[in-house]
Amino acid sequence: MKAIQVRAAVLLMAAFLLGGCAPGGGSSGAATSPAAGVTAAPATGAATATAAATITIKNFDFGTPVTVAPGAVVMVTNMDSAAHTVTADQGSAFDVDVRGSGGTATFTAPSAPGTYPYHCTYHPNMHGTLTVK
Ligand SMILES: [Cu+2]
Numbered sequence: 001m002k003a004i005q006v007r008a009a010v011l012l013m014a015a016f017l018l019g020g021c022a023p024g025g026g027s028s029g030a031a032t033s034p035a036a037g038v039t040a041a042p043a044t045g046a047a048t049a050t051a052a053a054t055i056t057i058k059n060f061d062f063g064t065p066v067t068v069a070p071g072a073v074v075m076v077t078n079m080d081s082a083a084h085t086v087t088a089d090q091g092s093a094f095d096v097d098v099r100g101s102g103g104t105a106t107f108t109a110p111s112a113p114g115t116y117p118y119h120c121t122y123h124p125n126m127h128g129t130l131t132v133k
Pocket of ligand 1 (some may be wrong): 121123126
C-alpha cells in the first residue's frame with residue numbers, strides 16, 4: 001500500500017517535471033512572434049472595426065513604429081497617467097486624443113500610402129511615425 005503511494009507520488013512528480021519542460025519549448029515559440037502586438041493580422045471573425053494595429057503609448061513614447069494598410073483602423077492605447085494625442089504633423093490626416101491610465105482611441109489610417117510622422121500636442125517632444133503601404 002505504502003509502496004504504491006510512493007510510486008504514485010513519483011509518477012506525479014515525473015509528470016510535473018515533464019510538464020515543466022513545456023514552457024521552455026513555449027518560450028522559443030514566443031521568440032518567433034514578438035511583433036504580435038504590431039502585426040496586421042488578417043482579422044477573422046469579429047467584424048466590427050477590428051484594429052489592424054495598435055500604438056501603445058508608454059513612458060511618453062509611442063513605441064514601435066506601426067505599418068498598416070491604407071484606410072486601416074489603428075488602435076491607440078495610453079498606458080501613461082497623462083493624456084496624449086496622436087496627431088499627424090502635416091495636414092489633418094489623423095488626430096486623436098487618448099485618455100491616460102489605459103485609455104484607448106481608434107483612428108483610420110490615411111488612404112494614400114506614405115510615411116506619416118506624428119506627435120503629441122500636449123508633449124511636442126513626443127514623436128512617432130505611421131507607415132501606410
Ligand atoms: Cu503626450
